[in-house]
Amino acid sequence: MVRRVAVIGAGAGGLVSVKSCLEEGLEPTCFESSEDIGGVWHTDSTDNRRVRVHRSVITNTSKEMSCFSDFPYPEDFPSYLPHSLVLEYFRMYAQHFNLLRHVRFQTRVVSVRKRPDFTTSGQWEVVTESDGVRESHVFDAVMVCTGHFQEPYLPLASFPGIESRFKGQRLHSREYRDVQAFQGKRVLVVGIGNTGGDLSVELSRVAAKVFLSTRSNTWVMSRVSEHGFPCDMVGTTRFHHLLEWLLPSALTRRIKFRKFNSWFNHTNYGLASSKSSKFKIIVNEELPFCLLSGTVVLKPNVKEFTESSAVFEDGTTEENIDVVLFATGYNFSFPFLEESVRSTIDDNRSLYKCIFPPQLEKPTLAIIGLIQLTGSIMVGSEMQARWVTGVFAGWNKLPPPSRMMAEVLKRRPAVKRENLKMSFISYVDSIAACAGVKPSVLRLLLTDPQLALAIFFGPCSPYQYRLVGQGRWSGARAAILTQWQRTLKPLRTRVVDDNSSSSSGWCWMCLLALPAALTAGFLFSKYPQPGWSSWAG
Numbered sequence: 001m002v003r004r005v006a007v008i009g010a011g012a013g014g015l016v017s018v019k020s021c022l023e024e025g026l027e028p029t030c031f032e033s034s035e036d037i038g039g040v041w042h043t044d045s046t047d048n049r050r051v052r053v054h055r056s057v058i059t060n061t062s063k064e065m066s067c068f069s070d071f072p073y074p075e076d077f078p079s080y081l082p083h084s085l086v087l088e089y090f091r092m093y094a095q096h097f098n099l100l101r102h103v104r105f106q107t108r109v110v111s112v113r114k115r116p117d118f119t120t121s122g123q124w125e126v127v128t129e130s131d132g133v134r135e136s137h138v139f140d141a142v143m144v145c146t147g148h149f150q151e152p153y154l155p156l157a158s159f160p161g162i163e164s165r166f167k168g169q170r171l172h173s174r175e176y177r178d179v180q181a182f183q184g185k186r187v188l189v190v191g192i193g194n195t196g197g198d199l200s201v202e203l204s205r206v207a208a209k210v211f212l213s214t215r216s217n218t219w220v221m222s223r224v225s226e227h228g229f230p231c232d233m234v235g236t237t238r239f240h241h242l243l244e245w246l247l248p249s250a251l252t253r254r255i256k257f258r259k260f261n262s263w264f265n266h267t268n269y270g271l272a273s274s275k276s277s278k279f280k281i282i283v284n285e286e287l288p289f290c291l292l293s294g295t296v297v298l299k300p301n302v303k304e305f306t307e308s309s310a311v312f313e314d315g316t317t318e319e320n321i322d323v324v325l326f327a328t329g330y331n332f333s334f335p336f337l338e339e340s341v342r343s344t345i346d347d348n349r350s351l352y353k354c355i356f357p358p359q360l361e362k363p364t365l366a367i368i369g370l371i372q373l374t375g376s377i378m379v380g381s382e383m384q385a386r387w388v389t390g391v392f393a394g395w396n397k398l399p400p401p402s403r404m405m406a407e408v409l410k411r412r413p414a415v416k417r418e419n420l421k422m423s424f425i426s427y428v429d430s431i432a433a434c435a436g437v438k439p440s441v442l443r444l445l446l447t448d449p450q451l452a453l454a455i456f457f458g459p460c461s462p463y464q465y466r467l468v469g470q471g472r473w474s475g476a477r478a479a480i481l482t483q484w485q486r487t488l489k490p491l492r493t494r495v496v497d498d499n500s501s502s503s504s505g506w507c508w509m510c511l512l513a514l515p516a517a518l519t520a521g522f523l524f525s526k527y528p529q530p531g532w533s534s535w536a537g
Helices: 012-023 083-096 194-203 231-235 238-246 249-263 287-293 377-393 401-411 424-435 441-447 449-457 462-466 476-481 483-491 503-526
Strands: 004-008 027-031 108-114 124-130 133-139 141-144 169-172 186-190 209-213 218-221 280-283 296-299 302-305 310-312 323-326 365-367
Touching: 004 012, 004 108, 004 133, 012 027, 012 083, 012 141, 012 377, 124 141, 141 377, 186 194, 194 209, 194 280, 194 287, 209 310, 218 249, 231 483, 238 424, 238 449, 287 296, 365 377, 377 424, 377 462, 441 449, 449 476, 462 476, 476 483
Parallel strands: 004 027, 004 141, 141 365, 169 323, 186 209, 186 323, 209 296, 218 280
Antiparallel strands: 108 124, 124 133, 302 310
């Protein structure tokens, strides 16, 4: 029986894992190698080996769509948050639920190994180090919460000349903190993910010139949607999710491309073609203007480097490059896990539900947060932690290892693809169903129509997963019905008169939508989840 649980890391995933353990009556001990909570959001860490967000970063998901499910952000916080407010929120969360007493700071996990009697006990030997002193512990279960931002991915071999000939400076985005060191320089940014786009825009304000190199078709979207609402609150709904399932994928892709191009024509900017089936989506309001104003110049993939220039695959050359900044992402690694376990984890697709290594005789090891979603990873990590601790506590059961392995092999594509992102609603719903906390739209339509309509047509916010089942929160309904007010509250710093009212229109819309919602509720209760292993973008 699981009682003592080791939690590795005190970032977002570690905090929700500690809380979930406490909710299930377990005894967590969290080991954090740094001096504070927050993980990548703790930008003032003195450990230069740690991955941290750059100081000017703003969240890509809004506060209502990325909060912990029973702890909304303060209503006066803006919808999109700088890192300092995210870290402040973590502190509030940890204090509210009294989590810090379970965290051992400046304690590094050296190794996690199976005990000799693992096949019967499922126990692990965890060796930690603090102030040069090593200590051995025995735990009934382990939750690894180190995320996927761990080891910088620096594909130097793909860029001939970068090591042997190029005389300028090269660095990975992990080493970037602010723009001061780039004043007046000609900078080449390699990689056009969210980080590459953000850094290109920021550097363009002080650099002599910024070149952004990409080999991908990339669609750019804004955080601000129609009528000024957060884009994810408008777009991430169960209604849209159902439509995507019902419509042919080619049609939904065409609709998305048309929506993206309604902002600006991506082909004209050299970013993406609607004919391409392989693409990525980034969030950046300023990049189109930087391209339009010439402060950022888009370039194809780099063919090679000379001493001071970059030669691109289209035959063009940019001279006098001072700095090459690689925004090429990260690899995950678990160096503390014993080799027999570590070698089985190629990526999250080799894990059952992206969490459990299926080969283990006892399901007492869980990987939390090794996911990339079309929505908030924090929300996905919390749902994982809730389900995992339910499994540890014994009220939720896993299939036999053979069945878990079969599902992993079935869902795993034969060809490895890049930038694997799963549908936020599909994945979180699948884990919520396992945990017994997925809301039923059909049942709510019969018992609470107002809430059902808000859940189906409104944002799929985390509070939905606190309406029923283990860990049910009495404030979930009110949080759902007031989420738009909390979104608008920080904007009400100057109030203007507007006599128009949309409340009556909303009531009529709800009445007209009721039959559609009833049908949708029935379909949601019957149709299989649209393969959260069908990877997007």
